Amino acid sequence: MHIGFDISQTGVGKAGCGYFADAMAGAMISIAPQHRFSLYSSFGDSFFDYRMPVFNPYHASNTHYGPRHLTREAARKFWSRDELEAKLSNPDIIHSNNFWLPTQITSSRLIYTLYDLGFVIDPSWSTERNRLRCFDGLFKSSLVADWIVAISEYSRASYLKTFPHFPNDRIRVVYPCSRFTDTTRSGTRPDKIPHLGNAEFWLSVGTIEPRKNQRLLVKAYAEYLASGGRPMPLVLAGGMGWMMKDFSQYVGDLGIADKVILLGYVSDDEMIWLYRNCYAHLYPSVFEGFGLPVLEGMQFGAPTLCSNTTSLPEVAGDAAMLVSPASVGDWVNSMRAIADSTGTRQTYAAAARQRAGKFDRNRSATAVLDIYREAVRVPKRINSFQTSTLQSHLA
Template structure:
């Protein structure tokens, strides 16, 4: 097969969507080197990283790169062309991974990765520009994609509920997996946490933004301390997102600003250390397409308290304590009980490692390659109408 694959979000600052595309590309190249892979450093007009692919190359004899563009305007012009498919060499597969979806693909099978519709569930969770760009891409996929890859059963159900005209048999769940190949890695302590004892802090990983629910998590932490919970600091590990400019003021109002440590964006090594040495990983997100920090924490033995929302129970199975993301008191009391029960905490840690083994990139890559083969053996979707 000649596979055209969008890697536009896999640069050095990648988040969840970028990790999904990055790991799938690596795994496919490894398990099926007989195919030709053309990786697209730019894809569409929504997301643009001029440093790609120089910051994140993909080795392999069967790997080449599609067109690179120096400016967003050049990328927009290229991907808007009617003859873009021919300019790409008419690959068998064109796979979009960054929300944008082309409309003019006549022969190649267009595969679209669908992450989530959080920006529709609550518009206040993101900016207007991001909301419009994401919805435009998802809507275009509902018109033009031949197949859709959903990253969870919850996302698949939401897509079909939103776009009921899309053929149900042409949307397939392929789970993300951890970015970390070595489960024995020890990691490296972040410099910002030099004075914090191993095993004596709560951890919450995620970009600081409304959907990740750090505001309510801070409130739960304040209630936990007020209820006499063991005095362990709360570490928030994640880069600055949007619409949370008043978060530091919120911490001061709660009286916990001296007990909440914000690391900012952390390296992979630092994240591994945090997962290994936290007392428990707290993930209270209001809505997820998957919930990668939950899985990655479990891989390194983090006892887990997680949200009941959307896809997260698919990730945790029975290996976590699940709490409604809006139940602030429930979070506080669960933390109080777990802090006082080391045996329960250690049992959750063991269960977490076992649950994480159910997710494997090579398996996911194999499932994706089977989908590609099925897509090639099936007619284009527009020919079915």
């Protein structure tokens, strides 16, 4: 097969969507050298990074790159043209990983990665621009995608509830995997915390944004300290996202600014050290399509407390302490429970490593390749006439 694969979010500063695409691209190229892979560092214009693919190359004899664009306007012009498939050398598969997808495809099979519908569930978790961009791609996928790759059963069910016209036999769950392939690495301690050692800090990983629920977490942490909890600092690792510009002030108002350490975006090597050395990993997110930091922390034996909602129980199973993301008191009690018992902490650390072993990148990549093979065996969901008619309505 000739497989066209969107890697537009896999560059410097990538987050969950980029990690999924990066892992699948690398694994598929490795385990299926008989196929030809075209990697699209530019894919539509909704997500654009002119540095791609220079900063994240994939090296293999069966791999080459699709068009590279230096401006958003050039990308928009290329990806909106009618003869797109011919310009892409008529791939058998075109796989979207960044919410956008082309609607003018008449022959190639369109595969669409479904991450989550958080922007539909609660508009306050995102900006208006991002909501419109994501929903536009999501809605179009329900009309023209041949197959949907959902990253959790929760996301799959949410999609079918939102778009009941999509055939449920063409949406399949493929779990993401950790970006880290070597669990023996020790990692590197971030320069901002030279004074912290093993099991001397709480850790929370994730972009600072409303749905990640860091406001509730720091409030719970303040109450934990006030209740006499073991005075370990709270380390937050993740870039500052939207709608949280006042977060530092919020922490200060709680009187814990000297005990909360904001690392910002950290390197992979630093992340490994944090996971490996934290006392426990706290993940209070209100909504997740999957919850990759939970899996990655477990991989390095981080005892884990995470929310009991959306997809997170699928990831954590019974290997984490599941806590309501709406209850400050429940988080305080759970933190006290694990802080007051090293035996409990060790039990969760062992369970975490075992649970993480169930998520394997080659297994996931094989599942994606199986979808591709099935997609090319059966007719497209909509034919050429329907495609042209739909295009005229969407234009």
